[in-house]
Amino acid sequence: MWKKILLLLATTLLVVSCNKSEIQSENNSANPALANSWVSFDEVYSKIKAEYKESTIMENCLANSVNMCLSQAVNERARTKNDESVCDDLSDSMAVEFCKQGIIISKVDKTWNIALCDSLKQNKDNCISQSAMSLAIKKKDLSICDVIKTPKTNSWSALPPMMSTKENCINQASFNLAMASQDDKYCDKISTDSQKKMCKDSIAMQKNNGIKWPNAAWTPVLNPAPTPAN
Numbered sequence: 001m002w003k004k005i006l007l008l009l010a011t012t013l014l015v016v017s018c019n020k021s022e023i024q025s026e027n028n029s030a031n032p033a034l035a036n037s038w039v040s041f042d043e044v045y046s047k048i049k050a051e052y053k054e055s056t057i058m059e060n061c062l063a064n065s066v067n068m069c070l071s072q073a074v075n076e077r078a079r080t081k082n083d084e085s086v087c088d089d090l091s092d093s094m095a096v097e098f099c100k101q102g103i104i105i106s107k108v109d110k111t112w113n114i115a116l117c118d119s120l121k122q123n124k125d126n127c128i129s130q131s132a133m134s135l136a137i138k139k140k141d142l143s144i145c146d147v148i149k150t151p152k153t154n155s156w157s158a159l160p161p162m163m164s165t166k167e168n169c170i171n172q173a174s175f176n177l178a179m180a181s182q183d184d185k186y187c188d189k190i191s192t193d194s195q196k197k198m199c200k201d202s203i204a205m206q207k208n209n210g211i212k213w214p215n216a217a218w219t220p221v222l223n224p225a226p227t228p229a230n
Helices: 002-030 041-046 056-081 084-089 093-111 114-119 124-138 142-147 166-181 193-209
Strands: none
Touching: 056 084, 056 093, 084 093, 093 114, 093 124, 114 124, 124 142, 124 166, 142 166, 166 193
């Protein structure tokens, strides 16, 4: 058991060291009050009684903490380098996918090339739906939502209920475009009457109160329940 703990400690110290050198210096320069607030892992661990260090609970907790810290470190490095291949340093396949998805969505946002999502395995559809919605708003073109293969949700068992559907992409993009332009023609593109009304009422409220919606900002505010299957 001690060998496992020592291995975990070594890994944790490596992550802490990286975080300290790459992140702490930046934080301290921005806020001198943080300069003396950092506590080393050794200092904390040395105060723990031996019977706790040898417990299964402690071992499992350390393992989970190391995995969490490693995930944060890998994701940060991948974003800094703008390179999804860095995500392969993670061992869990789902963690790798989510890490890569974040980098790829950022690239799609800059290149407007949704085909970049095709390199994902498990999260391809989610990447496409998020990217399509964002680009539909930026380019003011609802036809971009056509790249989403799922037309609409027709079952209560769907998870998430409707975030990856073409229908949701059109509804969300239409609402955002309507708010940004204060033009209710976009509200008529929304699929349900209740959402159309909310869209038009929101525009009227904006105009009456002199409020301007942030331009070309994806703010998913429509979240209807999925339609039950017949």
